[in-house]
Amino acid sequence: xxxxxxxxKGIEPFRVVEVLTQAREMEASGIDVVHMEAGEPDFAxxxxxxxxxxxxxxxxxxxxxxxxxLPELREKVAGFYKRQYGLDIPAxxxxxxxxxxxxxxxxxxxxxxxGEGMLMTDPGxxxxxxxxRLVGGEGQLVPVGVEDRYQLTAAIAExxxxxxxxxxxxxxxxxxxxxxxxxxELEDLYALVKAKNGTLVVDEIYHGLTYGEETPSILxxxxxxxxxxxxxxxxxxxxxxxxxxxxxEDAVPELERLAQNVFISMSTMGQYGALAGFEEEALAILDQxxxxxxxxxxxxxxxxxxxxxxxxxxxxxxxxxxxxxEKFSSDSExxxxxxxxxxHVAITPGVDFGTYKANTxxxxxxxxxxxxxxxxxxxxxxALA
Amino acid sequence: xxxxxxxxKGIEPFRVVEVLTQAREMEASGIDVVHMEAGEPDFAxxxxxxxxxxxxxxxxxxxxxxxxxLPELREKVAGFYKRQYGLDIPAxxxxxxxxxxxxxxxxxxxxxxxGEGMLMTDPGxxxxxxxxRLVGGEGQLVPVGVEDRYQLTAAIAExxxxxxxxxxxxxxxxxxxxxxxxxxELEDLYALVKAKNGTLVVDEIYHGLTYGEETPSILxxxxxxxxxxxxxxxxxxxxxxxxxxxxxEDAVPELERLAQNVFISMSTMGQYGALAGFEEEALAILDQxxxxxxxxxxxxxxxxxxxxxxxxxxxxxxxxxxxxxEKFSSDSExxxxxxxxxxHVAITPGVDFGTYKANTxxxxxxxxxxxxxxxxxxxxxxALA
Numbered sequence: 001x002x003x004x005x006x007x008x009k010g011i012e013p014f015r016v017v018e019v020l021t022q023a024r025e026m027e028a029s030g031i032d033v034v035h036m037e038a039g040e041p042d043f044a045x046x047x048x049x050x051x052x053x054x055x056x057x058x059x060x061x062x063x064x065x066x067x068x069x070l071p072e073l074r075e076k077v078a079g080f081y082k083r084q085y086g087l088d089i090p091a092x093x094x095x096x097x098x099x100x101x102x103x104x105x106x107x108x109x110x111x112x113x114x115g116e117g118m119l120m121t122d123p124g125x126x127x128x129x130x131x132x133r134l135v136g137g138e139g140q141l142v143p144v145g146v147e148d149r150y151q152l153t154a155a156i157a158e159x160x161x162x163x164x165x166x167x168x169x170x171x172x173x174x175x176x177x178x179x180x181x182x183x184x185e186l187e188d189l190y191a192l193v194k195a196k197n198g199t200l201v202v203d204e205i206y207h208g209l210t211y212g213e214e215t216p217s218i219l220x221x222x223x224x225x226x227x228x229x230x231x232x233x234x235x236x237x238x239x240x241x242x243x244x245x246x247x248x249e250d251a252v253p254e255l256e257r258l259a260q261n262v263f264i265s266m267s268t269m270g271q272y273g274a275l276a277g278f279e280e281e282a283l284a285i286l287d288q289x290x291x292x293x294x295x296x297x298x299x300x301x302x303x304x305x306x307x308x309x310x311x312x313x314x315x316x317x318x319x320x321x322x323x324x325x326e327k328f329s330s331d332s333e334x335x336x337x338x339x340x341x342x343x344h345v346a347i348t349p350g351v352d353f354g355t356y357k358a359n360t361x362x363x364x365x366x367x368x369x370x371x372x373x374x375x376x377x378x379x380x381x382x383a384l385a
Numbered sequence: 386x387x388x389x390x391x392x393x394k395g396i397e398p399f400r401v402v403e404v405l406t407q408a409r410e411m412e413a414s415g416i417d418v419v420h421m422e423a424g425e426p427d428f429a430x431x432x433x434x435x436x437x438x439x440x441x442x443x444x445x446x447x448x449x450x451x452x453x454x455l456p457e458l459r460e461k462v463a464g465f466y467k468r469q470y471g472l473d474i475p476a477x478x479x480x481x482x483x484x485x486x487x488x489x490x491x492x493x494x495x496x497x498x499x500g501e502g503m504l505m506t507d508p509g510x511x512x513x514x515x516x517x518r519l520v521g522g523e524g525q526l527v528p529v530g531v532e533d534r535y536q537l538t539a540a541i542a543e544x545x546x547x548x549x550x551x552x553x554x555x556x557x558x559x560x561x562x563x564x565x566x567x568x569x570e571l572e573d574l575y576a577l578v579k580a581k582n583g584t585l586v587v588d589e590i591y592h593g594l595t596y597g598e599e600t601p602s603i604l605x606x607x608x609x610x611x612x613x614x615x616x617x618x619x620x621x622x623x624x625x626x627x628x629x630x631x632x633x634e635d636a637v638p639e640l641e642r643l644a645q646n647v648f649i650s651m652s653t654m655g656q657y658g659a660l661a662g663f664e665e666e667a668l669a670i671l672d673q674x675x676x677x678x679x680x681x682x683x684x685x686x687x688x689x690x691x692x693x694x695x696x697x698x699x700x701x702x703x704x705x706x707x708x709x710x711e712k713f714s715s716d717s718e719x720x721x722x723x724x725x726x727x728x729h730v731a732i733t734p735g736v737d738f739g740t741y742k743a744n745t746x747x748x749x750x751x752x753x754x755x756x757x758x759x760x761x762x763x764x765x766x767x768a769l770a
């Protein structure tokens with residue numbers, strides 16, 4: 001049969017999908033499973049967004065839009081930066097993308113030549129390295145531990161910068177750790193990347209889902225940066241596949257040609273729906289949901305610590321707790337398998353997010369109700385007593 | 386500022402977007418423009434699809450789906466191959482993609498190593514070569530003329546096959562020419578590609594929009610092929626960004642991992658909407674629309690010939706007429722500019738689709754009403770008398 005390109009051999013499957021699939025099969029056979037594996041908010045998209053999308057459909061908004069997105073939506077995102085951060089970002093520098101995934105693809109295509117690489121953390125979002133692989137580049141994985149709140153600090157980046165490194169891709173808050181880069185850390189990292197003549201890319205898809213700690217956008221520090229964002233997490237629009245980028249002005253025409261060729265455009269009714277996400281009515285609901293995630297985190301972290309999971313620092317945001325299982329196991333895949341099959345709690349093994357200490361860590365997602373979290377904790381407590 | 390990767394320098398802008406933008410600006414200043422430039426059906430998506438998507442939204446279908454698409458939709462596509470072609474294609478071999486664009490990206494990522502290439506026609510869909518460029522491959526453009534109905538025959542493919550060629554990407558019907566590959570041509574091309582140990586990829590996104598000539602799917606000939614298809618053209622769902630692929634069984638796990646990483650999933654409400662496209666009520670409307678395109682083609686081609694445009698062969702399908710302007714000009718960009726600015730008829734210069742005889746060809750899209758086509762023809766007749 002067909003011969004396949006070498007790049008696909010190195011792409012790992014997601015363990016979380018396997019966990020989810022197995023959990024669903026168990027449910028189909030009548031078993032009650034507590035889901036703490038999926039990185040997707042458990043709330044359906046808010047009513048105002050749904051209603052706006054339905055109106056757009058009724059009005060026949062079923063044609064292509066500009067490859068850069070609906071102008072009104074780019075303006076709304078600009079207004080959001082003003083509202084949330086007091087920043088004046090021209091809509092011209094904001095590009096709507098097919099999910100943050102589409103933005104990551106464009107970033108890789110624009111910034112990385114074959115043979116070049118970008119620094120990224122291990123643990124980190126597993127797809128990042130594969131966008132680079134697609135264009136012949138490499139994700140240069142930098143082991144980071146809880147002592148640095150799992151973040152790529154300037155000092156760590158300097159130590160790992162290689163001759164073929166052209167930039168750094170960081171996430172704040174990060175997946176799977178929920179940790180943010182603080183203002184001084186962002187400043188120092190940006191200064192280091194510039195000193196190295198590289199490009200800084202910051203994934204801010206979990207902005208809006210932080211619980212106390214001030215979470216600055218890199219755009220408060222510089223315009224000379226690529227920011228990846230998404231309607232999936234705070235706005236709760238995973239299944240709509242919409243994201244955005246904020247980019248330096250001179251990158252816009254390059255990215256426009258790329259987007260025209262690679263995507264043509266994004267979901268039109270989705271873009272109309274997203275417009276309503278910026279209305280006060282929707283934002284009020286979204287902030288309530290953020291508060292619910294906040295309460296879940298505040299419940300889950302101490303409860304897991306009590307059982308014996310290692311969580312030295314309270315995660316700042318996102319939907320996750322990245323916890324050490326050293327006390328119980330040195331094989332996170334086997335551990336997760338046992339928790340699922342014997343104790344009916346679905347969690348994700350650390351190996352989904354890298355290799356560094358991956359065998360002794362797991363990710364809990366608090367994307368299920370407080371009652372379910374309590375049930376899951378009770379089961380884990382019993383299992384690990 | 387940032388340094389960009391070399392690949393983006395070689396990506397040309399779409400002239401058609403410039404034409405469309407200029408036409409819209411002229412309209413905004415009160416000028417009546419006849420649009421024959423856009424490759425997008427002029428009909429909004431049919432009612433049953435819209436209603437199904439709205440119902441899905443009401444039911445909270447706003448979460449991720451599987452990276453391969455909704456199982457029900459993959460089954461519907463399988464049923465469509467049975468209905469239209471009498472073929473039994475297992476749903477397992479059908480992957481839903483974010484537009485044909487997403488399918489082309491996956492095809493390039495799966496099949497082409499850096500430094501390798503695929504044969505494709507010049508003229509042809511301009512994005513094809515850029516998907517290959519993204520992964521470090523090259524589109525190996527093969528000049529084809531009206532004497533071969535602008536198609537890549539086995540003989541032409543054999544002549545242009547290079548040591549680094551790993552396959553051929555053809556479209557039937559094709560953009561910008563509307564021409565199909567007949568059964569014996571598909572058979573011969575497949576045999577040649579196999580003899581060369583390559584992979585055949587067939588873009589069938591304009592299937593369903595052919596006007597008389599029998600239009601076989603390559604799947605009637607072999608399962609050892611990658612088929613790209615789309616909900617944009619026959620199903621009239623451009624702004625929904627949905628397509629599909631049919632692939633050999635052993636490619637499914639590879640493509641699943643790629644799709645998980647690069648897309649996560651496709652628009653969920655869009656996929657639910659698409660389910661209704663296969664119902665008899667929707668298909669009846671879609672077939673009526675096909676008949677309207679048929680009548681437009683039958684009007685437009687003789688009318689253009691009468692004015693002096695060179696269209697030696699009646700195009701078999703799609704939404705286009707690719708016509709020689711040799712009688713009027715040897716500069717298609719200047720010709721289109723004059724037709725738009727002076728005579729208010731928007732058409733696309735051949736340079737959008739390649740280089741071979743591109744300066745003496747233009748593309749007419751019959752994606753506007755018969756009245757508008759008649760108005761456009763009258764203007765062209767006067768302009769070129």
